């Protein structure tokens with residue numbers, strides 16, 4: 001009998017390149033991973049291009065593909081996913097930005113893009129601006145961690161074809177500009193520029209900022225926006241593929257994607273989306289979620305962070321901790337549960353960013369056609385029975401494996 005329930009684990013940025021200085025190994029090869037190796041030996045493996053060969057994926061576009069969506073149709077920018085990830089209920093057509101509390105001087109020069117990484121008082125600041133209506137467009141402002149905010153424009157006749165108000169470095173404010181000739185883009189710029197001016201006016205003498213100035217800290221006296229995106233219409237994963245899914249995910253961007261895919265995304269105590277995340281707590285939550293759901297989607301962010309930091313050992317130890325969590329999962333599931341383990345992209349230590357190198361993939365459970373792969377790493381899985389796939393192939397292959405696929409033809 002093929003599995004009727006699935007745990008689908010994405011190890012963020014886990015794949016890498018061979019490092020000469022580390023004995024011609026990748027962090028995944030160097031890591032001690034007895035549990036994933038044994039799953040590879042008992043399952044079927046392959047190598048995967050999350051979007052396509054040579055295309056460097058973002059975590060967002062890659063996750064869309066892994067969940068069976070076409071990122072080229074659904075993705076207009078990171079803003080909406082980030083906004084959904086911090087709990088904002090978005091409507092299709094909302095224009096969402098990522099934002100920062102920042103410091104601007106009297107001459108309009110941004111002197112600190114993060115307002116000294118402000119931690120306290122941001123809720124009170126956001127309250128002053130959240131819900132204002134400018135030219136018929138409602139502006140929703142929600143504060144995220146530290147200096148981060150999300151900014152949403154809601155109303156008719158707006159567009160995401162606009163530039164950032166964030167100058168991205170210490171520089172003069174440029175103002176938002178339209179990227180096409182549409183009335184909607186022009187209107188969006190007007191609203192955003194008016195909002196920026198309003199934020200300066202409202203925040204200037206706010207008690208939180210008066211106190212910050214007194215304490216010698218840079219005031220949070222402007223809201224900067226970047227990464228405009230239109231909230232897409234995403235058919236729920238449950239409807240498209242016939243699963244009852246849940247996501248065990250810490251990091252806001254991926255929480256947002258899962259939310260917009262119609263998945264339940266609970267908070268798991270100890271799951272931080274950082275290297276300090278409690279991976280065992282996540283594994284326990286995933287196994288527990290199988291009682292009510294038949295598809296448990298997991299993301300563990302930690303290996304990506306080691307990759308961005310260019311820290312081989314940090315990445316390797318994150319992978320070893322993932323392997324322990326995988327060991328817990330394997331020991332606590334019954335034979336009707338299948339496992340998929342992969343990554344959303346490579347984040348090679350020497351690159352310190354995402355690369356287009358393909359990622360390893362394994363499927364374990366009854367009904368898979370096993371191959372000769374005995375270890376879970378980039379080189380070994382390239383010899384596997386799944387060959388070289390794209391991210392968008394995973395959901396159809398899963399459907400066939402578990403007998404949910406329809407026959408094409410007679």
Ligand code: ZN
Nearest residue numbers: 012013059344
């Ligand atoms: Zn990623």
Ligand code: ZN
Nearest residue numbers: 013304347354
């Ligand atoms: Zn990354």
